[in-house]
Amino acid sequence: MTTPLIIAVPKGRILSEVQPLLAAAGVRPEPAFFDENSRALRFATDADGIELIRVRAFDVATFVAHGAAQLGVVGSDVLAEFDYPELYAPVDLHIGHCRLSVAEPAALAATDDPRGWSHVRVATKYPHLTARHFAARGVQAECVKLNGAMELAPTLGLAPRIVDLVSSGRTLKENGLVEVEVIVDVTSRLVVNRAAMKTRAAVVPLVEAFRRAVAERQAA
Template identity: 85%
Template sequence: MAEPLVIAVPKGRILAEVQPLLAAAGVVPEAAFFDEDSRALRFATEDPGIALIRVRAFDVATFVAHGAAQLGIVGSDVLGEFAYPELYAPVDLKIGYCRLSVAEPKKLAETDDPRGWSHVRVATKYPHLTAEHFARRGVQAECIKLNGAMELAPMLGLAPRIVDLVSSGRTLKENGLVEVETIVEVSSRLIVNRAAMKMRAGRVVPLVEAFRRAVNEKAAA
């Protein structure tokens, strides 16, 4: 019997949005998958030919690009940051909506005009996307890589601005920051390892089509 297809799914806030989409695509995980307190990382589904892993969002792309997982669900922000050539993103799942934005302290924003920037120093988890964005505008960007707690950077003098994902904006507000520029709108995508798409087409292609139908049916409802 062939090894099960492995689908990598990100931990965190998106799990609730992923659940009905997986079910509609015929992927029904064991109950522990949606238990955020569970320490397990690999989970069975009702289909013995499909398994799920639950990993950090940035790691989803890496697992799939290197063939450890054949499919994954990940934000377009991660795809843009890593730009793995081994990945194919055939379906916009239309969940996990947010945006990658530049933010700065409210007091600074009162007199600041992004159109006048020639050089910026930012703390971000997205140095590649950030540098690319500012380069297109002719702005030199000095990016300091952080993996979390971005909002502390302006507070502690590490960098006057940050680039981070924003959904409701509540975290920024609670830390005295405001958005001043949107870099890119983000949604979650179904990604596939290109080699798996060819070598295991008989299993992978119908699964991709099942996700596409699930998205279309949700949109039509």
């Protein structure tokens, strides 16, 4: 019996953007996949020999890098944070658009100039990416690792600034923060386990199917 090909996709808002690309690539999940109340994590599809798993965004890269899944959909922010050599990212899916930015309280921003920083203390889910960014600017970064509720850090004295994903900016505004520097623009990518690309015959045609789906969507 052939082991199924596993595609890892992130939970959350990106699911609605992933769905049409999956369908265009010939992979249509069972209805339970889109049920937000379902506790299931592994799902069948109408494509022979292909299954989906639904995991946390940060875990997609880990599942694929270690070969538990052969392909995945993951943000370029996560790829930069983990920098797994086992991952190949052949297709920019042009979904999940946002940016990774530095933000601080509005009162501080009124008198602050990021160009004058020599040392920063930030709360972030991206300590490695953040440290590399500031090191390239000659700025020493002290990173406090948090997995969520980043916006509380400045008001509770944990760190005066944060580095986090920004889309509309509404969450920052509602918490009295303003964006002062963009570190990198982010989109979701199709990632592939390098070993699986060489050993699983179905991987390359699937990558090409996603590439065509993205091209058709861009041309529409």
